[in-house]
Amino acid sequence: MPDDPEVAYRKAEEKIEAARRAGAKALDLSSMGLTSVPEALGELVVLQELYLYHNQLTTLPAEICKLTELTKLWLYNNQLMTLPAEIGDFTSLTELSLGSNRLQTLSTEIGKLTSLRELYLSYNQITRLPTEVGKLAALTEFEFISNQITTLPTEFGQLTSLRSLNLSINQLTSLPEALRTLCTEGKLEHLFLHGNPALGLPAEVLGPRWNEVNDENPAAKPAGILDYYFSIRGSAGQALREVKLILVGRGEVGKSTMADVLRGKEFVKDRARTDGVAISPWDVKLPDGEAKVLLWDFGGQEIMHGTHQFFLTHRSLYVVMVDGRDDRAKQNAEYWLKLVRAFGGESPVLVVMNRQKAHPFDVDRQYLADKYGVKLEHFFRTDCETKKDIAPLREAILEEVARMLATEERFPKNRWEVKARLERMKEEKEDYLSEERYAEICDEHGVKDPEEQGKLLRRLADLGTVVSFPDDGNLSEFSVLNPEWATDGIYRVVTNEPLREEKHGQLRCASLRDLLPRDRWPKPKHLQYIVELMKKFELCFPVGEGEDSLLVPELLPDKTPPLPDWDAAQCVVFHYQYTVLPHGVLPRFITRTHTLSHGRARWRTGVVLADDGAEALVKADYDANLVSVWVRGPHADARRALLKVVRHHFEHIHARIKELKPKELVALKGHPDVLESFIALVMDERRGKTTVAVTVGEERTDKPIGDFLDCIEPALERRKAAKTKKAGRTIHLEPGAQYHEHHEPMNQDSHDIPSTAT
């Protein structure tokens, strides 16, 4: 613990006096709680090293500048706001450490410290570096993290002894050409420029951060960084000036209409629904120049939701649209905001409450703003017909676009050419591009390194120039130039009437040709690509022998079949209560369990499974955000085993969807409406409780916990499990090994919503 300042001061005086008497060369006054330095310090003229770090100094007495023999002066972690003008007198200084102070300026006198080898100025508020810095000819290390400079003096190029230059977390908007001298004629080994977004340098060029560098993770070569930087400057490189704006929301909220109205087009009554996605350019004028906004207008039909996920990219601008036709606006907003956050990362989002004229409404803005990171000023109540609030919405969009472009990275000329070339091909109606053709095009434009080509492809996919899954073995063969080609292909399958009505979603691969005409999908491999995409998007799964048959669960009959003989009171009842139940959950469950539902009822929102004499009815209620599971059968063991299987699959699906943590509820035996939290009951029991107070009908009574839990696991097993396992969230769920072997989920690698947004 540092001392009281007065005590500290006296102790420092004593130390100084002792040092003076001893003729000491070094003095340590660090971590003492000093708020000022005794002037007597100036008398230690033979001192070579002075350590004053971790104190509370706000100024330095000019006297200490008399210590002209000093080679090391460590002053980091103080409150210094200025340095004395005499700082230039330290002509012997080799190390000057001033990090974590409150300096806003750096005196020109600094240029006199010509012996200085190491200069540490990180974590101050310095806004400008004097040109005199260029005189520090001996400097090998300059650390200047987290300050406020926007430019570097050209004179920096004279520091040819520099080995390490760390300018991370500043506001640099440009770099002087002279900096290259540090590589060509100097010895620069490390250059860190992270956290200067306006330089437009992508992460892969910047390399690991200074604190991430190690033997396995070496720093990027300074020459490489500077070469890239100068290749994107001026006429050599161009900013893309392009932003992807993604409109999402359920069918008929007015996404397509909004896409038109924003661009100044007339309102059209009764327009056709969007099948798949429609992409249209919108040329905008921003304060700093022109830009292009690409409007991605998704069809809101449920059937397409599964597909959209894969086009919801990072670094895009999102408009989530809801309307007031029913009272589900908040739920719908949450549904889409969740998807946007899961797939679009930190992208900015605007929430638009459309069709206000016919259905005026509002949502709980504060709640959504807090939960999903939407700015409060990014909520709009619009009407496309009356043009209500369209202008402010447009303005907010343009502001956000300008903000995104301000930190936009620039593309070197050759990459720009590749991008332009691909765009031209798309305009010329080329829908897709083979791996080889892409490599050829890159090659022609001088992007020769395969690794560079791969990086560029990923970047182009983020930008929406191409749709590409280079890391997916089954999909890497093509990149899609025209996303409409892919979504249209999928759409033709998932909206096919006979497939829905007659085949109930069962599709033989061989009959795909009937759905996807040869003029757009000429070769079998193109059909295969659409199938692979559908598998990836989890819209279909192979079933049956040899995987020549596909099941598209979305195409199962809409209507719940009659289930007259099911009586919940006779069943084990288990519920999943979600805040938002995404549409992918049930189709995925149906697909995963299809072997158990063979020959039994399957429909879009439910399924009946059977195993070992037990049956399970699994139903989704999207209005209530609820999945209910009823299990029946003559044998308790078989019922438990089947419920275990069901729960195993749900756990697996839930684990893949970010933040989807439904509440698990279990019903009291014989009373399907008396539901209690499953986890809470298990925990109660582990704490020694045997009963729980519940309301049955009008009556409040204590019921044995076993009346809830015995149907899931026998009491003896539960006690065993409680002994061997610590109290935790997942409770004795592991299905038997045998089960695992038979039911290892298909499509392990596909995912609903990844658990981490990429």
Ligand SMILES: Nc1nc2c(ncn2[C@@H]2O[C@H](COP(=O)(O)OP(=O)(O)OP(=O)(O)O)[C@@H](O)[C@H]2O)c(=O)[nH]1
């Ligand atoms: N009065 C009024 N009608 C609107 C508004 N927005 C859209 N509409 C009408 O609502 C219908 C659906 O609008 P679309 O723009 O096609 O809706 P969408 O969200 O693109 O629908 P999908 O493509 O099916 O997802 C059209 O007939 C529009 O004319 C609005 O703000 N006010």
Ligand SMILES: [Mg+2]
């Ligand atoms: Mg539309």
